Amino acid sequence: MAVQRTFSIIKPDATRRNLTGKINALLEAGGLRIVAQKRIWMTKGQAEAFYGVHKERPFFGSLVAFMTSGPVVVQVLEGEDAVAKNREIMGATNPANAAEGTIRKTFAESIEANSAHGSDSIENAAIEIAYFFSGLEIVG
Ligand code: ADP
Numbered sequence: 001m002a003v004q005r006t007f008s009i010i011k012p013d014a015t016r017r018n019l020t021g022k023i024n025a026l027l028e029a030g031g032l033r034i035v036a037q038k039r040i041w042m043t044k045g046q047a048e049a050f051y052g053v054h055k056e057r058p059f060f061g062s063l064v065a066f067m068t069s070g071p072v073v074v075q076v077l078e079g080e081d082a083v084a085k086n087r088e089i090m091g092a093t094n095p096a097n098a099a100e101g102t103i104r105k106t107f108a109e110s111i112e113a114n115s116a117h118g119s120d121s122i123e124n125a126a127i128e129i130a131y132f133f134s135g136l137e138i139v140g
């Protein structure tokens with residue numbers, strides 16, 4: 001397995017409860033290095049574009065409202081097999097189905113307010129990283 005980069009978001013339900021450090025600790029304990037990180041408040045347009053793949057889904061409007069309801073922490077994570085590793089550390093989308101010890105099992109409030117985002121492929125990771133970060137902001 002090669003060293004990869006993936007894109008991560010600590011979602012508004014988690015920043016609201018001051019969980020950034022606890023989530024970062026799980027990412028780091030899982031072997032991922034936070035090579036870029038910033039706290040932002042997404043606009044409606046930014047959230048709609050970021051989640052454009054889901055625009056036909058019934059939860060799209062609610063998801064955009066949630067993702068713009070407070071600040072988020074956007075991150076680039078680096079490590080061996082980082083895309084799959086981050087998905088493993090996050091756990092299943094629905095916290096009811098997430099494994100013990102995962103971010104979502106431990107912290108998520110609901111299937112929507114599920115505390116973290118992680119890219120689902122190397123290709124999407126590259127697109128998502130480039131959407132939020134310039135190369136100069138990523139320090140490996
Ligand atoms: P994941 O974040 O695990 O990759 P998806 O890409 O399928 O999951 O969905 C993106 C986000 O949309 C989820 O993380 C969650 O916040 C929200 N979401 C997904 N499914 C639902 C649902 N059935 N109801 C409400 N929100 C949902």
Ligand code: MG
Pocket residue numbers: 118120
């Ligand atoms: Mg997804």
